[in-house]
Amino acid sequence: MALMSKNAAAPAVPTRDRLLDAFEELLVEGGERSATLDAVAAAAAVSKGGLLYHFASKDALVDGLLARLDALALEDAENIRTAPAGPVDYLIRTSVHTGSPLDRAYIAGSRLAQGRDPRAMQVLTEIRRRWLSVIEDAVHDPDTAQAIMLISDGLYVNSSLAEHEQAPKNHTDAAMTRLIAVIGRLLPS
Amino acid sequence: MALMSKNAAAPAVPTRDRLLDAFEELLVEGGERSATLDAVAAAAAVSKGGLLYHFASKDALVDGLLARLDALALEDAENIRTAPAGPVDYLIRTSVHTGSPLDRAYIAGSRLAQGRDPRAMQVLTEIRRRWLSVIEDAVHDPDTAQAIMLISDGLYVNSSLAEHEQAPKNHTDAAMTRLIAVIGRLLPS
DNA sequence: ACAACTATACCGTCTAGCCGGTACAGTAGT
DNA sequence: ACTACTGTACCGGCTAGACGGTATAGTTGT
Numbered sequence: 001m002a003l004m005s006k007n008a009a010a011p012a013v014p015t016r017d018r019l020l021d022a023f024e025e026l027l028v029e030g031g032e033r034s035a036t037l038d039a040v041a042a043a044a045a046v047s048k049g050g051l052l053y054h055f056a057s058k059d060a061l062v063d064g065l066l067a068r069l070d071a072l073a074l075e076d077a078e079n080i081r082t083a084p085a086g087p088v089d090y091l092i093r094t095s096v097h098t099g100s101p102l103d104r105a106y107i108a109g110s111r112l113a114q115g116r117d118p119r120a121m122q123v124l125t126e127i128r129r130r131w132l133s134v135i136e137d138a139v140h141d142p143d144t145a146q147a148i149m150l151i152s153d154g155l156y157v158n159s160s161l162a163e164h165e166q167a168p169k170n171h172t173d174a175a176m177t178r179l180i181a182v183i184g185r186l187l188p189s
Numbered sequence: 190m191a192l193m194s195k196n197a198a199a200p201a202v203p204t205r206d207r208l209l210d211a212f213e214e215l216l217v218e219g220g221e222r223s224a225t226l227d228a229v230a231a232a233a234a235v236s237k238g239g240l241l242y243h244f245a246s247k248d249a250l251v252d253g254l255l256a257r258l259d260a261l262a263l264e265d266a267e268n269i270r271t272a273p274a275g276p277v278d279y280l281i282r283t284s285v286h287t288g289s290p291l292d293r294a295y296i297a298g299s300r301l302a303q304g305r306d307p308r309a310m311q312v313l314t315e316i317r318r319r320w321l322s323v324i325e326d327a328v329h330d331p332d333t334a335q336a337i338m339l340i341s342d343g344l345y346v347n348s349s350l351a352e353h354e355q356a357p358k359n360h361t362d363a364a365m366t367r368l369i370a371v372i373g374r375l376l377p378s
Numbered sequence: 379a380c381a382a383c384t385a386t387a388c389c390g391t392c393t394a395g396c397c398g399g400t401a402c403a404g405t406a407g408t
Numbered sequence: 409a410c411t412a413c414t415g416t417a418c419c420g421g422c423t424a425g426a427c428g429g430t431a432t433a434g435t436t437g438t
Contacts, residue, residue, distance in 0.1 A: 030304075031304035032221060032303075036427060037428060038427075046384090047386095048429095049384065049386090049432095050382080054383095056429095057428080058429090110303070113350060114221070114349075115219075115221065116219050116223075128347075128350075143368065143371050147340060147371045149343070150339070150344060150368075151336060151339040151343060153343035153346050154342035155339060157342050157345070158339065161310055161313055162314065179335065179339075183336065186371060204417080225392080226394060235418080236418070236419045237395090237419085239418045241394095245395090
């Protein structure tokens, strides 16, 4: 023994990450307004003092979330580039809410941007720029790439709006396949 | 005389509308969080008591805004249907921020939806449904109509994010014309 | 000894909503 | 013509609670 386990004190997921998870979750589920320090601490099962030990202020919490989002998005750009079914297929299919860490972080970031946080707006703009760049490389025509990015953005808002319904209907796998077929008509070859 | 005028008491724009304008403006410029009752009253140059005379609660204020949005969107659906340059052209060109009353009301509604207000989500969903229906009538293929709607949605978020820059670059008139040309490739004939 | 917390008590500010009061226009009875 | 009253459109002050943040004393595992 010695080196590991013990009780829950060598936690599967560190408190700092649990706090960011809770912050994200509250932003996604209840919007900017519900993501208060008290609520975040409670959702992470940590005292308010404990939260402020890890993040000295709400700004620091926002910075932490945006940093994690940026890192996840950087990984994702690589996934898009190297996707077996091609970048466009991958981008479109992951533009509906998948529940992936990036997905949740991205929506949380959007909430902050809607609250006009300039840091959040900047990070989201940069992420979009990277995605666009990957699609441009794959598609060659900038106008077409732009249109594909817009469809991806549209899927995001759309699934954000319809999330409460249990059968999103427009976002089934079959619907995505049909949509990708339509997009295929945009391409020259 | 007798029936009208008097002093400034027959105001150019009624206080009730000025309050809704102020609420909208604050939502658009500063997000849900900044649109407090105090701020709305101040922006409309009305006391808080005056605000609460017209709208008994914040919920009532939200209802008022959503009702106005719904009415504007109903008019707009007709404008799209009868647009000289065609529904698709009109929809795409008015999906960037034009500063029109509908434009501002729609963005304000989006902010409320992001705050997870179910009424706002329902109204926005319904508006989108109407737009989609018009495009479907114009385009005949539902999948293509869906893709066009997504591009329209994408333009909205996009210009929401880039609003602070003064030269949006992707939303110039020329860029819109190129985008519409790309969309033209989606259509059969 | 140290890091990683918990628990509790505050503080100043903001927020939603309530309430009493005011000004004034119109109406109705006498 | 005067009085009494009603309805509309506000003002400004108030309160209870939420919020971000500070502080501090104590606990627990390594």
